[in-house]
Amino acid sequence: MRTDNLEELIAKFKQKDRRALARLISLIENDPELAGKVFKHFNKPNDAYIIGITGPPGVGKSTLINQLAQKLAEEGKRIGIISIDPSSPFSGGAFLGDRIRMSGLQQDKIFMRSMASRGAVGGLSRATFDICLLYEAFGMDIVIVETVGAGQSEVEVLHLADTILVINVPGLGDSIQCQKAGIIEIGDILVVNKKDLGGEEIAVQLDLILDDAVMYIGQTGWRPPVVQTNSISGEGIDELIEEIWNHKEHIELAGILEQKRQKRLKDKLIALIQFKILNYVMQHIYPTIEKTKLNNIYENKYNVYDVAQSIYNDFFSQLKGRES
Amino acid sequence: MRTDNLEELIAKFKQKDRRALARLISLIENDPELAGKVFKHFNKPNDAYIIGITGPPGVGKSTLINQLAQKLAEEGKRIGIISIDPSSPFSGGAFLGDRIRMSGLQQDKIFMRSMASRGAVGGLSRATFDICLLYEAFGMDIVIVETVGAGQSEVEVLHLADTILVINVPGLGDSIQCQKAGIIEIGDILVVNKKDLGGEEIAVQLDLILDDAVMYIGQTGWRPPVVQTNSISGEGIDELIEEIWNHKEHIELAGILEQKRQKRLKDKLIALIQFKILNYVMQHIYPTIEKTKLNNIYENKYNVYDVAQSIYNDFFSQLKGRES
Numbered sequence: 270m271r272t273d274n275l276e277e278l279i280a281k282f283k284q285k286d287r288r289a290l291a292r293l294i295s296l297i298e299n300d301p302e303l304a305g306k307v308f309k310h311f312n313k314p315n316d317a318y319i320i321g322i323t324g325p326p327g328v329g330k331s332t333l334i335n336q337l338a339q340k341l342a343e344e345g346k347r348i349g350i351i352s353i354d355p356s357s358p359f360s361g362g363a364f365l366g367d368r369i370r371m372s373g374l375q376q377d378k379i380f381m382r383s384m385a386s387r388g389a390v391g392g393l394s395r396a397t398f399d400i401c402l403l404y405e406a407f408g409m410d411i412v413i414v415e416t417v418g419a420g421q422s423e424v425e426v427l428h429l430a431d432t433i434l435v436i437n438v439p440g441l442g443d444s445i446q447c448q449k450a451g452i453i454e455i456g457d458i459l460v461v462n463k464k465d466l467g468g469e470e471i472a473v474q475l476d477l478i479l480d481d482a483v484m485y486i487g488q489t490g491w492r493p494p495v496v497q498t499n500s501i502s503g504e505g506i507d508e509l510i511e512e513i514w515n516h517k518e519h520i521e522l523a524g525i526l527e528q529k530r531q532k533r534l535k536d537k538l539i540a541l542i543q544f545k546i547l548n549y550v551m552q553h554i555y556p557t558i559e560k561t562k563l564n565n566i567y568e569n570k571y572n573v574y575d576v577a578q579s580i581y582n583d584f585f586s587q588l589k590g591r592e593s
Numbered sequence: 594m595r596t597d598n599l600e601e602l603i604a605k606f607k608q609k610d611r612r613a614l615a616r617l618i619s620l621i622e623n624d625p626e627l628a629g630k631v632f633k634h635f636n637k638p639n640d641a642y643i644i645g646i647t648g649p650p651g652v653g654k655s656t657l658i659n660q661l662a663q664k665l666a667e668e669g670k671r672i673g674i675i676s677i678d679p680s681s682p683f684s685g686g687a688f689l690g691d692r693i694r695m696s697g698l699q700q701d702k703i704f705m706r707s708m709a710s711r712g713a714v715g716g717l718s719r720a721t722f723d724i725c726l727l728y729e730a731f732g733m734d735i736v737i738v739e740t741v742g743a744g745q746s747e748v749e750v751l752h753l754a755d756t757i758l759v760i761n762v763p764g765l766g767d768s769i770q771c772q773k774a775g776i777i778e779i780g781d782i783l784v785v786n787k788k789d790l791g792g793e794e795i796a797v798q799l800d801l802i803l804d805d806a807v808m809y810i811g812q813t814g815w816r817p818p819v820v821q822t823n824s825i826s827g828e829g830i831d832e833l834i835e836e837i838w839n840h841k842e843h844i845e846l847a848g849i850l851e852q853k854r855q856k857r858l859k860d861k862l863i864a865l866i867q868f869k870i871l872n873y874v875m876q877h878i879y880p881t882i883e884k885t886k887l888n889n890i891y892e893n894k895y896n897v898y899d900v901a902q903s904i905y906n907d908f909f910s911q912l913k914g915r916e917s
Contacts, residue, residue: 304898305899305902312893402895542908545905558862563859567854570638577862577865577869
């Protein structure tokens with residue numbers, strides 16, 4: 270990507286060109302160094318409100334987000350969506366199911382993007398943070414991040430959010446499976462979708478679990494509400510939006526929103542430094558690992574710990590000897 | 594943990610004391626530096642055969658593993674199981690559901706351990722690799738690693754395995770959801786469990802998907818078989834075991850098993866070096882980040898990229914000036 274092209278792209282982006290937004294997202298997704306270059310061209314950062322949505326596959330996250338985004342758009346909000354797809358580890362590509370399902374959205378206020386969970390160079394949180402910033406620069410008021418939330422990197426992504434919704438449905442196996450899959454305790458709002466299939470019982474179960482989580486409520490003063498929805502008919506969506514704004518108000522007044530935003534930036538700073546250092550290591554250490562050291566560990570795998578230590582020691586002595 | 598205690602523990606471990614094994618697993622899970630110390634006490638590494646088992650929650654992975662382990666134990670094999678639980682991100686603890694369900698196993702040849710996906714200090718792959726080594730040192734012939742396989746770190750764990758089984762069930766939503774959740778393409782053997790609920794249709798779908806994956810088959814010469822099982826009745830388990838040994842034989846003859854084992858060690862070496870360097874950074878850089886730099890990014894978040902670069906640059910100049 271030549272610099273003049275990038276500048277051209279940013280100029281179009283500033284004119285609210287949606288294709289320029291799409292192209293910049295792709296570029297940033299694939300190149301961790303690019304975000305820094307892009308944001309040099311902007312000087313007034315915006316704060317969008319970030320909503321994280323998680324829940325196991327099949328609970329209707331996509332249709333729920335569709336409903337949510339439509340309603341918020343009707344209220345005049347601009348919405349950017351990042352949908353993280355558990356990707357095929359073989360092909361590296363995201364499956365297009367969500368994109369197909371979201372096509373009914375109003376095109377002018379809503380922008381939707383799928384990202385493969387293994388597709389983002391430099392990690393999922395890295396790319397999601399950078400794309401959030403891009404959405405904010407584009408003028409989005411709300412960013413929605415969707416993920417199945419199983420696995421470490423997906424849970425990390427959720428920590429970017431100001432309000433986290435955890436979606437469950439009736440009949441997803443017994444309550445043990447539900448607890449395992451649903452990571453209920455991370456939720457600021459618990460949603461029971463497909464309420465027509467009998468949401469009352471699971472809503473009661475969730476309420477009981479919340480009653481036990483006294484410590485959590487003590488920390489933040491927020492008791493997660495349980496909202497029943499039907500993402501097909503739209504039932505319960507108004508109540509859900511109301512609870513989102515309730516939570517926003519709560520964390521604003523308690524000073525938690527500001528803390529979250531600062532923590533997000535500090536985490537990002539640390540992640541950037543780590544990435545740069547690991548990049549250095551990748552370029553200057555790995556190519557120099559000698560065959561003898563590798564054979565040493567192939568012959569006796571218990572040696573791997575000692576060999577790592579010796580390469581690590583060499584790293585620092587080489588650095589100190591290096592002129593630059 | 595004092596050293597004399599560790600030596601005592603290892604002595605008991607060498608006498609095949611299962612409680613010593615359990616204790617060492619806990620210690621290694623929580624302390625990335627410990628594995629190196631422990632394996633100094635061993636000198637003849639064993640190679641267990643590692644089987645990875647993945648599939649979305651609710652497909653019956655636990656009962657299937659139970660059946661599989663029982664049958665393999667009857668053949669005289671010793672089996673170590675690592676079950677990775679999508680953990681509660683709030684409490685950090687693994688949910689005990691699996692442990693409860695696995696209690697019917699023969700106690701003498703099988704050892705089962707649950708691990709929270711966020712519980713392992715230094716990452717999931719790190720701990721899983723180290724625990725595999727511990728199982729091998731204990732004399733296990735087979736290690737089974739179970740994970741839901743959604744998310745980056747869980748997929749990484751699967752790459753430790755020699756043979757990967759992907760479990761699906763009939764009726765888990767439409768085929769798009771199935772594809773998203775099932776990460777079919779990573780599987781060396783595809784299992785359709787709960788065949789009593791109508792496994793034929795999904796087995797045919799999987800076969801069709803495999804027909805498209807010509808490139809994959811071309812690379813390894815292996816066409817993943819689709820096996821229908823019923824993990825409650827035990828139906829299909831014999832066939833599944835036969836296919837596992839078929840796959841093992843295939844990769845042995847093609848030299849792929851040796852390549853996998855070497856790659857696993859090289860990946861481990863790199864992960865260890867990265868971990869040590871990031872540890873250094875954590876101890877020597879983060880505490881020194883000045884308030885002014887943090888305020889700089891809190892005031893304008895676009896600055897985070899430049900501030901990271903300047904701290905990175907300082908890292909190298911400090912290092913070169915440091916005496917040690």
